[in-house]
Amino acid sequence: MENFKMVAKTLFGFEEVLAKELLQLGAQKIEQGTRMVSFIGDKGFMYKANLALRTALKILKPIKTFKAYNDKSLYDGIQKIDWSEYLTEYKTFVVETTLHSEHFNHSQFVALKTKDAIVDQFRDATGKRPNIDKDFPDLRIHIHIDRDMVTVSLDTSGESLHKRGYKTATNIAPINEVLAAGMLLLSGWDGNSHFLDPMCGSGTILAEAAMIACNIPANINRKEFAFEKWQDWDSELFDKVLESLLKKTREFHYTITGYDKAPSAVAKAKDNIRNANLDEYISIRQANFFDTEKMTEGPLHIVFNPPYGERLDIEMERFYREIGDTMKQKYPNTNAWFITANLEALKFVGLKPSRKIKLFNGKLEARFVKYEMYAGSKRAKFQTDTNY
Structure with missing residues (x-):
């Protein structure tokens, strides 16, 4: 060929x-x-x-x-x-x-x-x-x-490849599947720890996280690609390629959890995860992140898309301060990443990000930021790490 x-x-x-x-x-x-x-x-x-x-x-x-x-x-x-x-x-x-x-x-x-x-x-x-x-x-x-x-x-693709085929229900401010997957890969998520999306909306980040963790092909649930209507379409070759990709899936030994405080979002997220055939890997429950604490032993990887106030009516300063307080006080030994298009709001988190990456959410310029939460203070961690 x-x-x-x-x-x-x-x-x-x-x-x-x-x-x-x-x-x-x-x-x-x-x-x-x-x-x-x-x-x-x-x-x-x-x-x-x-x-x-x-x-x-x-x-x-x-x-x-x-x-x-x-x-x-x-x-x-x-x-x-x-x-x-x-x-x-x-x-x-x-x-x-x-x-x-x-x-x-x-x-x-x-x-x-x-x-x-x-x-x-x-x-x-x-x-x-x-x-x-x-x-x-x-x-x-x-x-x-x-x-x-x-x-x-x-x-060769037809409809944009972010339309994976598993999402039938969306909430008020859905995140694009390609944006979600890209954020997860940028954050270093590889399936080797527990995972949490504390504001999971319609479940996109959770679905993409599970597919990365298990090495499931991103577009396994798509109904069609443009090349299937081409004159040289080879369905046998396609089946062979798909089979070889599915042989490379891997087992996942940790938990993937989603919270959302809106019951409607939880219901939609569960529907979408079921559509993606990922419900064995992901658990979702109704909870306000600010009332939760870390439930797992060992490292935890958090990635989420908090509301920016563009489409959702929230008191920005207080909301972002609570994000910072919750992560600092209740989520030790955690790498937390989130995206926001409200660059002003980052000042209120009260923590210094260890990384800041410029991205776009739709037409909105955004920052994808990383916060490292240590068990105890950063200085205490440094002292134990260097105390041979």
Whole structure:
């Protein structure tokens, strides 16, 4: 099977994490860019990347690059591709665009010109033409124009890969699955300790934590990928790839726990965890984090997404002070990470973060922060560590 170049799109801040995932999966010639990582692999690896990558939003397969300065050179460049390799006149397609160009600044126009070039090629050859279908196309074509360089790619994934397929119920401020997985990997979560999400909402962080701990492919619950409608779709190869990934799952010997004070959130989280077939690993109960304490012996890994006040009405200063007090007084021997888009609120936690990573939650600039809680004071820990 021949190798070809692919591009995995991701969220800002996860490029290095995604590159590491690709390396572990066996990709070749991995190169990081902004919100993307390119790599080389074959068709089987394309299936594997879509199934297994936790921090990828989409996998694109570039098929042609050319220069274009106006609508005519764009049309001509698209026409030079032999579209019968990917489509027939009876199939449907859709064109999506990303533009960073002074020559082209209207995405609808670029999509229309691309469509015209493809349709005209079929009409000239067969007298018939493929149709556009925005909802369930047989082929998704992605046009990326950077200044005068046009890259034409096939979208191998279809819907964004953050749509894992297990989440039917969401709460008021759900977190994107790719963001959740990326945060967990950035935090160093590997399944070798107990885990807690004390404000678990609809359970996304819990589900992603369990899949990482057990090495379960991220998109095992997805109904379909775009490549399943391609002319060269190989269902036998796909089944083989899936089987090889499932052989690499591992046992998990600790606990994963979620709290939320809203009964509706707890019910939704339990539904989603059940949908993901992860309920044997995860327990969820109704509780206010501020009334809880550490229940497990040994190290505990905490990752959570507290409300920011963007969508939820809370008294910010008091709320973040309580987060700090609860972690400090009731959760010794814990690494606690959380994300917030309320940068002002971090001042009220009353603890010094040992790490701060810039991320985005949707369009909101956020910080992913780490607090290390020691059993006893930090100085006492240091003295015992160095007392040989």
